[in-house]
């Protein structure tokens with residue numbers, strides 16, 4: 001249970017760092033077949049170290065993606081869009097050639113407004129643009145490492161209130177290739193999580209803050225919360241903490257949704273981008 005690796009950690013896969021702050025390419029495994037338990041454990045090790053991993057050249061139907069994802073834990077259902085017909089745990093993220101807005105085009109961690117936000121998100125590229133359409137990541141491990149221990153201690157014990165309904169998208173149904181559903185019961189509910197969290201695998205303490213759905217600190221008004229929130233929001237997306245994922249058709253990318261933020265870059269137009277997403281149910285976030 002550590003965030004460093006040695007040459008003996010991987011016997012069934014190879015793991016090569018990609019660029020910048022986080023992210024690695026994993027090779028040597030066919031995700032469509034029976035993936036051995038040791039291989040799953042090695043992939044989790046790679047995620048503990050690199051936070052984001054990609055596998056190229058995979059042919060994952062929605063049922064195959066669901067089957068593979070279920071090896072990492074119970075699967076979650078996304079409350080604001082309809083899944084594929086084939087698998088209730090796989091939902092399409094589509095930007096059509098005619099559409100100009102994209103999904104996920106803001107820094108966030110997925111579904112921070114749930115009591116148990118996803119541990120892992122798995123995104124599969126069905127049809128990806130020739131150029132562009134990257135996903136950016138920022139490592140909150142690096143953000144935390146650059147804080148003084150006094151500052152981190154000050155943040156410890158604080159809680160952040162999240163609400164999905166903060167984001168207007170949830171009122172919107174079917175304006176693009178996706179089937180959105182508004183789900184007011186989930187959207188209009190406040191959920192709070194610790195600002196400093198402990199990672200259940202590695203034991204590390206890290207900043208957990210997802211701007212997209214944040215309202216305020218617990219016990220403070222929005223106005224009182226604003227200065228510190230703005231300070232943290234700008235700290236946690238500094239370019240030095242970032243890496244980018246480029247895509248090709250047939251690529252599966254998994255990220256540890258607890259310890260990275262991501263941002264879907266809308267840097268392509270007039271082209272279809274079609275992805276399939278599955279999320280693994282996480283734990284109730286552990287306070288640091």
Ligand SMILES: O=C(O)CCC(=O)C(=O)O
Nearest residue numbers: 103104110123135264277
């Ligand atoms: O399409 C992407 O690159 C990421 C979209 C997103 O935010 C997500 O899948 O959670």
Ligand SMILES: [Fe+2]
Nearest residue numbers: 104109110262
């Ligand atoms: Fe996302």
